Amino acid sequence: MTIPADLRLRIGLALALPALLTTVHGFAPAFTALVAMLLLHVGSRQPFPWKRLLHLEGFLLLLFVTLPFTMPGTPLLTLGPLTASIEGAWRAATLAAKVSASVLLLAHLFAATDPLHLGNALRALHVPEPLVRLFVTVTRQLGVVRAEFARLQDAMRARAFHPRSNRHTWRSYGNLMGMLLVRALERADRVEEAMRLRGYSGRFPRTALMAPTVADWAVTAALVGATLLLLLWDKA
Template sequence: MNLPADLRLRMVTVFAVVAMMTPLAHFRPAAAYLALVLCLAFTRGSGIAWRRLLHLEAFLVVLLITLPFAVAGTPLVTVFGFTASAEGVVRALVVALKVTASVLLLNIAFEGVEPVRLGQSLDALRMPKKLVHIFIALVRYLGVIRGEFSRLQEAMKLRAFQPRSNRHTFQTYGNMIGMLLVRATARAERIEEAMRMRGFAGRYPVSEPAPLTVRDVLGAALVAGAALVVLISDLALSRDVSWPL
C-alpha cells in the first residue's frame, strides 16, 4: 500500500482521508488510523521526521492533561477538587491520535515537493488562479520575510533591547512588526516589477500534466478504501456506548 505518485491524485487522496478521519470518536479506529499512516511511511521508506512534531506534541500533552477534567463521565482521579473522567481521557487520546496521524500523513505526502509543483497540481485541479498565485508566492518568499525579521531582531539586540512586560516592550514589538510590513511591501513591489519585466502575464507557465496510471489509481483507491473501513468501524462502535473505548 502506497500513496499515488501523481501529485494531483495524491493531494485528493490525502485530503479525502483526513476528511474521513476527522469525525472519528473511538480509540480503536483512531489507533488504526495512526497504524495506517505508519504503514504508509514505512512503505515509502522515507522515514519519519519526528523532530517536526515536537511543537505539536507539546500542545497535545497539554490537551491530555486538561481535557480529562473538562469532560463529565466516570470519575477516574481527583486532583485539588477537580475530577478527571475516563471518557475525558479517551477523548483526549482520540484527538491526539487523529492529529498526530493527520500531520504525519501530510508530512509523508508532501515532504520534499517543490512549491511550484504543488501550485501546478492545484491549478490542474481547477483551484482559483489567485489562490494558486498567493500560495506559490507565500511559500517561495516566506524565507525572505523570515530573513528580514531576523535582521530586525539582530538590530534590536545590538541596541541592547531586553523584552519585559511593560509599555516600552509592547511599543517596540509593534514598531518591529510595522517595519516588517513596510519592508515586505517594498520587497513585493520589487518582485512584481521584476516579474512584469520577464513577461509575467498573470499565470505561471505549466506543462501538460501526465495521464494517470493504473498503479496510481489503484494505490489511491486502496488508501481511501482503508480509511473508509476505519470510518465504518467507528460508526459501528458508535451504536454501542457501554464502554468508552
C-alpha cells in the same frame, strides 16, 4: 511506492482521508491510523517532521489537561473540586491520535513538493487562478520574510536589546513588526517588477500534466480502502 506520484491524487487524498478520520470515534481505530502513518514515514525514508509534531503536541497536551475534567463519566482522578473522567481521557487520546495521524499524512504527501508544481496541480483541478497565484507566491516568499525577521532580531540583539515586560519592549516589538511589514512590501514590489520584466501577465506558466498511472490509482485506492476499513471497524 507509498504515495501516488501524481499531485492531483495527493491533493484529493489530503482532503478525503483527514475528513474520513474525523468520523472515527473509537480509540483503537484512531491509534491504528496513527501507527499506519508512522510506518508509512519509516518505509518512505523521509525526514520525520519532528518540528511540526512538537508544535502540535503543545495543543494536544492542553487537550489532555482540560478534556478529562470537562467530560462527565467514571471518575479517574480527583483534584480538589475537579474530577477527571476515564471517558474524557479516552476521548482526548482518540482526538490526539486522529490529529497526529492527519498531520503525519499531510507531511508524508507534501514534504518534498515544490510550491510551483503544487500550484500547477491545483490549477489542473480548476482552483481559481487568483487563489493559485496567492498560494504559490506566499509559500515561496514566506521563507524570505522569515529570514528578514531573523536579521532584524539579530540587529536588535547587537544593540543590546533584552526583552522585558515594560513599555520599551513592547514599543521595540511594534517597531520590529512595522519594519518587517515595510520591508516585505518593498520586496513584494521588487519581485513584481522582476516578474513583469520576465513577461509575467497575471498567470504563471502552465505545464500540461500527464494522466495518473495505474500505479498511482492503485496506491490511492489502497489508502482510501484502508481508511474505509478503519471506519467499518469503528462502526462495528
